Amino acid sequence: MESFSLILAIVVVTALAFDFTNGFHDTANAMATTISTGALKPKVAVAMSAVLNLVGAFLSVEVANTISKGLVDESGIRPEVIFAALVGAILWNLLTWLVGLPSSSSHALMGGLIGAAVASAGLGAVHGDVLVTKVLLPAIAAPLVAGIAAMFATRLTYRLGRNADGKASEKGYRAGQIASAGLVSLAHGTNDAQKTMGIITLALVAGGSLAPDSDPPLWVILSAGIAIALGTYLGGWRIIRTMGKGLTDLQPQQGFAAQTSAATVILASSHLGFSLSTTHSVSGSVMGAGLGRKGGVVRWSTATRMFVAWGLTLPAAALVAALAEWVCGFGDWGTALVAVFLVASSAAIWKISRREVVDHTNVNDHEAPEAEPSGVVTQAMAAVTPPPPAGAVTDGLSATIPAPAPVDPAAPTAPPAATTV
Secondary structure (H helix, E strand, O other): OOOOOHHHHHHHHHHHHHHHHHHHHHHHHHHHHHHHOOOOOHHHHHHHHHHHHHHHOOOOOHHHHHHHHHHEOHHHOOHHHHHHHHHHHHHHHHHHHHOOOOOOHHHHHHHHHHHHHHHHHOHHHEOHHHHHHHHHHHHHHHHHHHHHHHHHHHHHHHHHOOOOOHHHHHHHHHHHHHHHHHHHHHHHHHHHHHHHHHHHHHHHHHOOOOOOOOOOOHHHHHHHHHHHHHHHHHOOHHHHHHHHHHOOOOOHHHHHHHHHHHHHHHHHHHHHOOOOOHHHHHHHHHHHHHHHOOOOOOOHHHHHHHHHHHHHHHHHHHHHHHHHHHHHOOOHHHHHHHHHHHHHHHHHHHHHHOOOOOOOOOOOOOOOOOOOOOOHHHHHHHHOOOOOOOOOEEOOOOOEEOOOOOOOOOOOOOOOOOOOO
């Protein structure tokens, strides 16, 4: 076995940096609904999520093995390739965090790895069957399954609690929300922390410090768990605001249904070794919960921007990683140049974020715009809705109230109707 080289050390540090960004980027997945409904105070929520993410990192290594052994060909991968992949993933995470969009850290990592591997060794370095069955198909199925489950769970929750005391019921659902948020945090640790474990393990194999087909060493599991826990505690407040208030307005019943549905989907995927996006699952469940409550709405303009970000994640991260791998191919000075670019870009994004600070003190201050542009669903509903009668006024929701008929002062007044006692 070769010694632990400098480039390998750089890759490990960069991988843990990605894990840190993954933590604060995905804090919203577990705690956005809990914070938005007031079930937990913001700082308490992120602290609880951080601890459970650390615990979850030790529960399984199936997803880590999918990344380190299944997605790309180990024999054609050099540590520089993995470094380039991480550069693409980190920059996409930071850009989407800056604009408050809950995109997938998992797909950013997958895209970066694919782009760098193709740039280095060609299309043959990527195992297409694994990409389709364990990355792309779960990416489509996860938000749909979680959303439908959350919608029906929300309806069932309201039906079962329709005769319950309002205050007691709300208190109970807040407690249920805390428990389900903890379950999501645990599930996030079992799924997302493992992705960094897989990347570090792949780098160790590529650098000759670990035998092929090895499971992640204990120090890799521990360091990945600590990095994602620290990032989670930092709190990605911009994305928490979008997830908790920007997509829909949630009541405790809806928050409980959304988080329980998402946690079930994430834990099932971790058991099967699917590299699932927890962001997709939680976002789908939040939208499903919004549609499940009578009178609930989903802000489709925000959802549309989020869907666009989802679609761009894989190709954007892949393109940046491929360019980074091309520069790294010029030798040590190329790798150093990419590292300087990564640090400078990260610092610039952080500086821009300081222009409008979002933290635990104002995360719930978001108000939906009064004249938000209509989304696709809203436009479709408007197209099939008959226009109100001339002169009618609306109540701002869905009912149309006919305008009172004009009164002719010259018309005879009808006598009052007789009243029978």
